[in-house]
Amino acid sequence: MTFSPTDVRKDFPIFNRTIRDGKRLVYLDSGATSQKPLSVIEAESNFYEFHNAAVHRGAHQLAEEATDAYEGARAIVATFLGSPGGSDEIIFTKSATESLNLLAYAMGNAPVGNRFALSSKDRIVVTEMEHHANLIPWQQLSARTGAELSWFKVTPDSRLDLNSIDEVITANTKVVSITHQSNVLGTINPLAAIVKRAHEVGAIVILDACQSVPHMRIDVKALGVDFLAFSGHKALGPTGIGVLWGHMNLLDELPPFLFGGSMIETVTMTSATWAPVPQKFEAGVPNMAQAVGLGAALDYLSGLGMDEVHAHEVELTGYLLDKMKTIPGIRIVGPTNTLLRGGTVSFTIDDIHPHDVGQYLDSQGIAVRTGHHCAWPLAKCMLVPATTRASLYVYNDEVDCDALVDAILGAQKYFGRF
Amino acid sequence: MELDSLYQEVILDHYKHPQHKGLSPTFTAQVSHVNTSCGDEIILNIILEDGVISSLTWEGQGCSISQASVSMMTDLLTGKTLEESGTITKSFADLMASKGTSAGDPQILEDAVAFAGVSKFPGRVKCSLLGWMAFKDAAIQAQAQ
Numbered sequence: 326m327t328f329s330p331t332d333v334r335k336d337f338p339i340f341n342r343t344i345r346d347g348k349r350l351v352y353l354d355s356g357a358t359s360q361k362p363l364s365v366i367e368a369e370s371n372f373y374e375f376h377n378a379a380v381h382r383g384a385h386q387l388a389e390e391a392t393d394a395y396e397g398a399r400a401i402v403a404t405f406l407g408s409p410g411g412s413d414e415i416i417f418t419k420s421a422t423e424s425l426n427l428l429a430y431a432m433g434n435a436p437v438g439n440r441f442a443l444s445s446k447d448r449i450v451v452t453e454m455e456h457h458a459n460l461i462p463w464q465q466l467s468a469r470t471g472a473e474l475s476w477f478k479v480t481p482d483s484r485l486d487l488n489s490i491d492e493v494i495t496a497n498t499k500v501v502s503i504t505h506q507s508n509v510l511g512t513i514n515p516l517a518a519i520v521k522r523a524h525e526v527g528a529i530v531i532l533d534a535c536q537s538v539p540h541m542r543i544d545v546k547a548l549g550v551d552f553l554a555f556s557g558h559k560a561l562g563p564t565g566i567g568v569l570w571g572h573m574n575l576l577d578e579l580p581p582f583l584f585g586g587s588m589i590e591t592v593t594m595t596s597a598t599w600a601p602v603p604q605k606f607e608a609g610v611p612n613m614a615q616a617v618g619l620g621a622a623l624d625y626l627s628g629l630g631m632d633e634v635h636a637h638e639v640e641l642t643g644y645l646l647d648k649m650k651t652i653p654g655i656r657i658v659g660p661t662n663t664l665l666r667g668g669t670v671s672f673t674i675d676d677i678h679p680h681d682v683g684q685y686l687d688s689q690g691i692a693v694r695t696g697h698h699c700a701w702p703l704a705k706c707m708l709v710p711a712t713t714r715a716s717l718y719v720y721n722d723e724v725d726c727d728a729l730v731d732a733i734l735g736a737q738k739y740f741g742r743f
Numbered sequence: 744m745e746l747d748s749l750y751q752e753v754i755l756d757h758y759k760h761p762q763h764k765g766l767s768p769t770f771t772a773q774v775s776h777v778n779t780s781c782g783d784e785i786i787l788n789i790i791l792e793d794g795v796i797s798s799l800t801w802e803g804q805g806c807s808i809s810q811a812s813v814s815m816m817t818d819l820l821t822g823k824t825l826e827e828s829g830t831i832t833k834s835f836a837d838l839m840a841s842k843g844t845s846a847g848d849p850q851i852l853e854d855a856v857a858f859a860g861v862s863k864f865p866g867r868v869k870c871s872l873l874g875w876m877a878f879k880d881a882a883i884q885a886q887a888q
């Protein structure tokens with residue numbers, strides 16, 4: 326079966342509507358959040374319509390059904406990521422942001438002697454291309470514990486500078502937290518050398534997979550990382566649901582972050598012990614319908630086939646890059662070929678401000694993101710205060726890319742008239 | 744085209760030919776403001792002499808709306824008393840909150856009534872207010888001197 330974005334679009338009700346007085350919706354903002362297929366919308370509403378009850382509680386049929394649906398979603402995520410320890414290694418959070426904060430706060434809670442405990446003798450490593458969600462939690466943990474924050478620089482050709490890997494990942498490094506695919510540049514970071522060096526010095530590797538899980542086949546075991554975080558809403562799923570995967574032995578030793586109901590084993594007025602993983606990290610009634618929706622989303626993606634999804638995006642990205650390169654005055658901020666690169670294409674045109682470009686594109690029915698994309702340090706290092714970003718996904722096709730290129734030319738004309 | 748109500752000629756003209764850009768070497772107060780959602784930045788110098796704004800200069804980068812707005816604002820407020828500036832600032836803020844229902848008072852706002860169209864685009868209202876927020880701040884600081 327060949328991959329057909331036209332067929333895919335039929336599964337997404339939002340494409341039945343039009344934009345700005347009857348124009349075709351050209352949605353190129355999946356890097357911010359993806360659209361949802363009907364199966365996901367129905368899975369979420371069916372949960373409320375037929376099975377709603379608090380999971381892991383109530384002694385009644387609805388509670389059983391709700392728990393089955395919620396735990397079923399966990400199993401789907403485990404399979405999707407190739408979790409070696411199965412479902413128990415999957416923790417539901419509200420988002421990737423929460424997953425990464427969970428790790429940083431939990432490490433901050435680690436007592437002396439715990440492998441996650443940090444002090445001024447330790448180092449935390451990130452990269453210059455992190456989304457704020459994978460920078461600030463570590464920056465602030467560093468401020469709280471005294472651990473030194475260090476980072477891989479980004480080269481002018483939009484790659485991580487790994488030449489100095491041994492000076493960045495030093496013997497005292499305990500945490501290396503990096504993005505798999507940049508949400509601005511589209512760069513896919515090679516992990517093997519980083520994982521090898523980190524493990525040599527006894528550091529754990531955390532992967533911000535927000536921009537990779539939705540777009541390529543992920544096998545956590547093959548990647549060799551220790552923790553992985555992603556958001557459901559960028560992977561065709563609902564908002565309000567995210568995932569943290571980690572190796573069981575590490576999750577066992579990691580202290581909890583949020584305290585409350587459902588995460589305890591025993592409680593007295595002055596002390597408590599913790600439930601086993603994953604419950605230890607899921608305090609309170611979770612986002613159940615959203616977890617079920619995420620399960621449906623990953624089922625949908627598996628139905629398309631993640632290798633097919635990735636191949637489609639690489640091909641379409643190549644098509645778009647080739648067309649964009651013919652526009653005079655354009656600067657692509659990111660790799661200009663499809664080698665180790667995803668379908669996120671940031672650019673500037675002439676000296677037209679991205680916010681103005683975005684406004685013009687919107688008038689043509691084209692949805693893009695503009696600004697620093699929650700990666701302010703990266704914008705500074707690429708010497709662009711802001712960019713316009715088009716991000717491709719399963720429902721995009723060459724018609725969308727052509728529309729974008731035509732509209733960029735239109736914007737040049739529109740703003741060039743003075 | 745709807746877009747033309749946003750990008751009035753006078754706005755694009757100020758964007759291409761900004762007024763009072765380039766910071767004065769001395770100042771009564773200097774402030775710097777950023778729009779955190781898009782990264783637009785402005786530094787504003789104010790010189791206050793006997794309650795009159797004798798100089799208002801700026802440096803900055805950002806979209807056409809934010810830059811044109813600062814440019815027009817510095818044009819409007821230079822030479823005015825603080826009291827007059829308060830009336831103008833209030834009038835501009837009201838216009839931007841009008842969601843396209845007000846045409847603005849040309850007696851008070853002069854060319855800045857061109858921003859009436861911007862008030863229809865909720866995403867751009869913040870851009871147009873960046874410089875004005877900076878001015879409010881600068882005026883307070885200058886008075887405290």
Ligand SMILES: Cc1ncc(COP(=O)(O)O)c(C=O)c1O
Nearest residue numbers: 420421422456458508533535556
């Ligand atoms: C690379 C990357 N990391 C983290 C995040 C944060 O995701 P969320 O806002 O869903 O928590 C994003 C979202 O833009 C992202 O692109």
